[in-house]
Amino acid sequence: MKKSILGRSSKLIGMAAKLAQSELGHKVKSKLKNRIEDLAPELLATRIKQAQILTENLSQLKGAAMKAGQLLSLDSSDLLPPEVIEILSKLQGKADPINFQELDEILREDLKPEFYGSLQDVDTQAYAAASIGQVHLAHYKNQQIALKIQYPGVAKSIDSDLKILKKVVQSLLVIGGKKMNVEELFDELALILHQEA
Numbered sequence: 001m002k003k004s005i006l007g008r009s010s011k012l013i014g015m016a017a018k019l020a021q022s023e024l025g026h027k028v029k030s031k032l033k034n035r036i037e038d039l040a041p042e043l044l045a046t047r048i049k050q051a052q053i054l055t056e057n058l059s060q061l062k063g064a065a066m067k068a069g070q071l072l073s074l075d076s077s078d079l080l081p082p083e084v085i086e087i088l089s090k091l092q093g094k095a096d097p098i099n100f101q102e103l104d105e106i107l108r109e110d111l112k113p114e115f116y117g118s119l120q121d122v123d124t125q126a127y128a129a130a131s132i133g134q135v136h137l138a139h140y141k142n143q144q145i146a147l148k149i150q151y152p153g154v155a156k157s158i159d160s161d162l163k164i165l166k167k168v169v170q171s172l173l174v175i176g177g178k179k180m181n182v183e184e185l186f187d188e189l190a191l192i193l194h195q196e197a
Contacts, residue, residue, distance in 0.1 A: 008061055008157050012164040015057040051087035059091055062098075063154040064161035064193050066091060066131040071189060097126035097134045103149045115140075122147070132196055155197040162190050 058069035073088035108116055122138040129135075133150040166186045 008063075008065070008153075008161060011057060011061055012065060012161065012168065015053060015168070018053050048087060055087055055090050059095060061161070062095065062131055062151050064158045064189070065165060066095065067193055067196075068162065068165050068189055070131065071185070091131075095129040095131060095134075097129035098151065100124040100126070100136065102152060103134070103136070106149055106152060107147065119147075132193070150197065155194075158190065158193045158197060162186055162193070 054069055058066045069088060069091040073085055073091055107119075118140055120139040123136050125136075126134040127137050127146065132154045133148055136147045136149065138145055138147055166182060169182050
Protein backbone atom coordinates (compact mmCIF):
# COMPACT_ATOMS: atom_id res chain seq x y z
CA MET A 1 0.00 0.00 0.00
CA LYS A 2 1.39 3.38 -1.02
CA LYS A 3 1.37 5.83 1.89
CA SER A 4 2.87 9.02 0.50
CA ILE A 5 0.67 11.37 -1.48
CA LEU A 6 3.30 11.46 -4.25
CA GLY A 7 3.46 7.65 -4.40
CA ARG A 8 -0.33 7.34 -4.45
CA SER A 9 -0.62 10.06 -7.10
CA SER A 10 1.96 8.32 -9.28
CA LYS A 11 0.07 5.03 -8.99
CA LEU A 12 -3.25 6.71 -9.90
CA ILE A 13 -1.69 8.54 -12.85
CA GLY A 14 -0.12 5.29 -14.07
CA MET A 15 -3.52 3.61 -13.80
CA ALA A 16 -5.11 6.47 -15.75
CA ALA A 17 -2.51 6.11 -18.49
CA LYS A 18 -3.26 2.37 -18.82
CA LEU A 19 -7.00 3.05 -18.96
CA ALA A 20 -6.58 5.79 -21.58
CA GLN A 21 -4.27 3.57 -23.65
CA SER A 22 -6.86 0.81 -23.54
CA GLU A 23 -9.65 3.21 -24.56
CA LEU A 24 -7.64 4.76 -27.39
CA GLY A 25 -6.67 1.30 -28.63
CA HIS A 26 -10.35 0.43 -28.81
CA LYS A 27 -11.12 3.67 -30.68
CA VAL A 28 -8.42 2.91 -33.30
CA LYS A 29 -9.70 -0.65 -33.78
CA SER A 30 -13.29 0.56 -34.05
CA LYS A 31 -12.32 3.00 -36.82
CA LEU A 32 -10.86 0.08 -38.76
CA LYS A 33 -13.98 -2.06 -38.48
CA ASN A 34 -16.99 -1.35 -40.64
CA ARG A 35 -19.87 -3.09 -38.95
CA ILE A 36 -21.43 -2.36 -35.55
CA GLU A 37 -21.84 -6.08 -34.75
CA ASP A 38 -18.06 -6.49 -35.13
CA LEU A 39 -17.48 -3.76 -32.55
CA ALA A 40 -19.57 -5.11 -29.66
CA PRO A 41 -17.22 -7.93 -28.58
CA GLU A 42 -14.22 -5.62 -28.91
CA LEU A 43 -15.89 -2.94 -26.76
CA LEU A 44 -16.81 -5.48 -24.08
CA ALA A 45 -13.25 -6.84 -24.04
CA THR A 46 -11.93 -3.27 -23.61
CA ARG A 47 -14.31 -2.55 -20.74
CA ILE A 48 -13.38 -5.80 -19.00
CA LYS A 49 -9.66 -5.02 -19.35
CA GLN A 50 -10.26 -1.52 -17.93
CA ALA A 51 -12.25 -2.93 -15.00
CA GLN A 52 -9.41 -5.32 -14.22
CA ILE A 53 -6.88 -2.46 -14.28
CA LEU A 54 -9.11 -0.38 -11.98
CA THR A 55 -9.78 -3.22 -9.55
CA GLU A 56 -6.14 -4.24 -9.25
CA ASN A 57 -4.82 -0.71 -8.75
CA LEU A 58 -7.56 0.60 -6.45
CA SER A 59 -7.44 -2.46 -4.19
CA GLN A 60 -3.68 -1.99 -3.76
CA LEU A 61 -4.06 1.69 -2.88
CA LYS A 62 -6.96 1.26 -0.45
CA GLY A 63 -8.31 4.49 1.08
CA ALA A 64 -10.27 6.97 -1.02
CA ALA A 65 -9.18 5.28 -4.23
CA MET A 66 -10.64 1.91 -3.25
CA LYS A 67 -13.80 3.47 -1.82
CA ALA A 68 -14.36 5.32 -5.11
CA GLY A 69 -14.07 2.01 -6.95
CA GLN A 70 -16.59 0.44 -4.58
CA LEU A 71 -19.07 3.23 -5.27
CA LEU A 72 -18.42 2.98 -9.00
CA SER A 73 -19.35 -0.70 -8.86
CA LEU A 74 -22.63 0.20 -7.14
CA ASP A 75 -23.63 3.32 -9.09
CA SER A 76 -22.61 2.46 -12.67
CA SER A 77 -25.04 -0.23 -13.69
CA ASP A 78 -26.58 2.11 -16.27
CA LEU A 79 -23.17 3.04 -17.74
CA LEU A 80 -21.25 -0.24 -17.67
CA PRO A 81 -21.95 -3.79 -18.85
CA PRO A 82 -22.72 -6.45 -16.22
CA GLU A 83 -19.38 -8.19 -16.86
CA VAL A 84 -17.52 -4.99 -15.91
CA ILE A 85 -19.68 -4.39 -12.82
CA GLU A 86 -18.95 -7.97 -11.73
CA ILE A 87 -15.18 -7.32 -11.86
CA LEU A 88 -15.48 -3.98 -10.05
CA SER A 89 -17.72 -5.55 -7.40
CA LYS A 90 -14.68 -7.52 -6.20
CA LEU A 91 -13.73 -4.26 -4.48
CA GLN A 92 -16.84 -4.70 -2.31
CA GLY A 93 -15.55 -7.92 -0.82
CA LYS A 94 -12.78 -8.48 1.62
CA ALA A 95 -9.75 -6.33 0.94
CA ASP A 96 -6.26 -7.74 1.18
CA PRO A 97 -4.83 -6.84 4.60
CA ILE A 98 -1.51 -5.09 5.01
CA ASN A 99 1.31 -6.31 7.23
CA PHE A 100 0.48 -5.93 10.92
CA GLN A 101 3.91 -4.44 11.72
CA GLU A 102 2.93 -1.25 9.86
CA LEU A 103 -0.26 -1.01 11.90
CA ASP A 104 1.45 -1.83 15.18
CA GLU A 105 3.43 1.41 14.79
CA ILE A 106 0.13 3.29 14.53
CA LEU A 107 -1.23 1.58 17.65
CA ARG A 108 1.89 2.54 19.61
CA GLU A 109 1.60 6.17 18.47
CA ASP A 110 -2.17 6.54 18.93
CA LEU A 111 -2.83 4.64 22.15
CA LYS A 112 -1.80 5.68 25.62
CA PRO A 113 1.18 3.58 26.76
CA GLU A 114 -0.80 2.05 29.63
CA PHE A 115 -3.58 0.91 27.25
CA TYR A 116 -1.16 -0.39 24.63
CA GLY A 117 0.86 -2.18 27.32
CA SER A 118 -2.29 -3.87 28.62
CA LEU A 119 -3.23 -5.41 25.27
CA GLN A 120 -2.85 -9.17 25.22
CA ASP A 121 -2.98 -11.85 22.55
CA VAL A 122 -3.13 -9.36 19.68
CA ASP A 123 -3.84 -11.46 16.60
CA THR A 124 -1.45 -10.34 13.86
CA GLN A 125 -3.73 -11.89 11.23
CA ALA A 126 -6.46 -9.44 10.25
CA TYR A 127 -9.98 -10.46 11.23
CA ALA A 128 -11.30 -8.17 8.49
CA ALA A 129 -9.85 -5.65 6.05
CA ALA A 130 -11.59 -2.85 4.17
CA SER A 131 -10.82 0.31 2.23
CA ILE A 132 -9.62 2.56 5.08
CA GLY A 133 -8.54 0.13 7.77
CA GLN A 134 -8.51 -3.38 9.13
CA VAL A 135 -9.60 -5.14 12.30
CA HIS A 136 -7.45 -7.24 14.63
CA LEU A 137 -8.74 -9.17 17.62
CA ALA A 138 -7.05 -8.83 21.01
CA HIS A 139 -7.77 -9.08 24.73
CA TYR A 140 -7.91 -6.19 27.17
CA LYS A 141 -8.56 -6.85 30.87
CA ASN A 142 -9.73 -10.38 30.07
CA GLN A 143 -12.26 -9.13 27.51
CA GLN A 144 -12.00 -9.87 23.81
CA ILE A 145 -11.91 -6.63 21.84
CA ALA A 146 -11.65 -5.62 18.20
CA LEU A 147 -9.01 -3.07 17.24
CA LYS A 148 -10.08 -1.17 14.12
CA ILE A 149 -6.90 0.39 12.82
CA GLN A 150 -6.85 3.01 10.08
CA TYR A 151 -4.29 2.49 7.34
CA PRO A 152 -1.33 4.87 7.48
CA GLY A 153 -1.75 8.01 5.39
CA VAL A 154 -5.41 7.37 4.49
CA ALA A 155 -6.86 10.50 6.07
CA LYS A 156 -4.18 12.74 4.55
CA SER A 157 -4.57 11.28 1.06
CA ILE A 158 -8.35 11.60 0.65
CA ASP A 159 -8.45 14.97 -1.11
CA SER A 160 -5.48 14.31 -3.40
CA ASP A 161 -6.75 10.82 -4.34
CA LEU A 162 -10.21 12.16 -5.16
CA LYS A 163 -8.83 15.10 -7.14
CA ILE A 164 -6.84 12.75 -9.37
CA LEU A 165 -9.63 10.18 -9.62
CA LYS A 166 -12.11 12.87 -10.64
CA LYS A 167 -9.78 13.93 -13.47
CA VAL A 168 -9.34 10.29 -14.49
CA VAL A 169 -13.10 9.72 -14.62
CA GLN A 170 -13.72 12.98 -16.50
CA SER A 171 -11.02 12.12 -19.04
CA LEU A 172 -12.38 8.63 -19.56
CA LEU A 173 -15.87 10.02 -20.06
CA VAL A 174 -14.56 12.41 -22.73
CA ILE A 175 -12.53 9.67 -24.44
CA GLY A 176 -15.52 7.33 -24.27
CA GLY A 177 -17.87 9.99 -25.68
CA LYS A 178 -20.11 10.04 -22.59
CA LYS A 179 -21.41 13.11 -20.79
CA MET A 180 -21.92 13.04 -17.06
CA ASN A 181 -21.41 15.57 -14.28
CA VAL A 182 -19.29 13.88 -11.62
CA GLU A 183 -18.97 16.89 -9.28
CA GLU A 184 -21.81 15.84 -6.96
CA LEU A 185 -20.60 12.24 -6.84
CA PHE A 186 -17.08 13.28 -5.81
CA ASP A 187 -18.34 15.89 -3.33
CA GLU A 188 -20.45 13.22 -1.65
CA LEU A 189 -17.58 10.76 -1.72
CA ALA A 190 -15.26 13.31 -0.07
CA LEU A 191 -17.83 13.95 2.67
CA ILE A 192 -18.30 10.22 3.35
CA LEU A 193 -14.58 9.50 3.42
CA HIS A 194 -13.72 12.40 5.73
CA GLN A 195 -16.47 11.27 8.10
CA GLU A 196 -15.21 7.68 8.05
CA ALA A 197 -11.59 8.73 8.56
